[in-house]
Amino acid sequence: MNDIRVLVVDDSAFMRKMITDMIQTSKGMSVVDTARNGQQALDKIRSLKPDVVTLDVEMPVLDGLSVLREIMNTEPIPVIMLSSLTQHGADATIKSMELGAVDFVSKPSGSISLDIDNVKEELINKIHMAYQANLQKKPAHYQVKNTKQFLYHRNLIAIGVSTGGPKALQILLNQLPQELASPVIVIQHMPASFTKSLARRLNQLSSLTVKEADHGEILKQGTVYIAPGGKQLTVKKVGQTLVINIDLSPTGIKHTPSVDYTYHSLSKLSDFNLINVILTGMGSDGTNGLKQIKQSQPSHYIIAESEETSVIYGMPKSAIENVGADAVLPINKIGEALTELVVQKGES
Structure with a gap:
């Protein structure tokens, strides 16, 4: 089985590196590239066609919800949102689930979380899960x-x-x-x-x-x-x-x-x-x-x-x-x- 190819999207260079390191050291997955804003993310999704995207909710140029909406309206792929624990972050995360994100992981201490490695196991498990997600709904025989x-x-x-x-x-x-x-x-x-x-x-x-x-x-x-x-x-x-x-x-x-x-x-x-x-x-x-x-x-x-x-x-x-x-x-x-x-x- 080939590795799950992940695109990491976050406006913080520190967060991109930390998330990349967590994924690269995990069996069965690799980071195909990173993106620092929403527009760059869409461009790289079109060219690289990753299996899963980790997407920050709050980003410049094009925010995470706008990126997610575009992904789901064109060629849906599994997306894991990364969210802060603020009220605004929680509301945006719920909206992202409504738009079609598979799941989310909470950053432990804000948009730049020095302790992001505390959620490594959760993130890796959810990437594996997202890879199996059914996004192409078919007519159901009930x-x-x-x-x-x-x-x-x-x-x-x-x-x-x-x-x-x-x-x-x-x-x-x-x-x-x-x-x-x-x-x-x-x-x-x-x-x-x-x-x-x-x-x-x-x-x-x-x-x-x-x-x-x-x-x-x-x-x-x-x-x-x-x-x-x-x-x-x-x-x-x-x-x-x-x-x-x-x-x-x-x-x-x-x-x-x-x-x-x-x-x-x-x-x-x-x-x-x-x-x-x-x-x-x-x-x-x-x-x-x-x-x-x-x-x-x-x-x-x-x-x-x-x-x-x-x-x-x-x-x-x-x-x-x-x-x-x-x-x-x-x-x-x-x-x-x-x-x-x-x-x-x-x-x-």
Whole structure:
């Protein structure tokens, strides 16, 4: 297998060198060239045709978002954004995910991070992942394997998602009606500084209310709750209502937030129809939680995103192969399916 050819784009000579050194010393990849501004980046992308681009959000001449938009409008290639941890950096990063960037890496200490080598492992892993990303979406062949009559009158939709999530969530939530007869919780793998920006952006684009979840709040129909980055979200029943619990993650759990961690808490609920959705993402987070829900919940439904529209097919594939799905659907059909499911009336 040939090395993954990476173009490094950053306006700082120090950052270009540091990122180049991290990539060049990593097995299976090499830096084909570097660029110091957006226009130079576009010129080198056209001539060198790299496999993956690392792209700084903030650059002179042509900023990172403008470069990304041009890449995705002409000949899409996988892009990893490098972002500062500022509020502006977080907002721009969420916008870049919406435009089609595969993922992002946060610079630890600003636009020029002397400690950038602290994120070397994350960057290398995400370059490998980006190289596998599906950017050329194909028409999807979808299937509804099982139709079910729910047992209860109340519903809870829970969505697990990772790489490619912000864009997928935008598509899905835009299909849901304002009067949706269910609360929605979203577990998106994302650092602490970014989930608030994600919630704010999705709230602007959706007819539903979208917010970052707060500890102790009662779940309401027609509201989408984004799990805060860096923490874990669980749901418990208090009387006849569902209440959100936010806590620090126990040691040994890879993802914060974790889909499995949330789904395990849902498996203990009673008198609710649980509708679980697994979208694009690397790995298998969500699979173990779905197993527990399937074993303990008499009224549940599982939807997995189809391979054709998943940026990374890891999480949906794992769920389908290890748990089974009642429906396998492209992202543009999942909102419609959810809307139809929540209007069903249970027997109790």
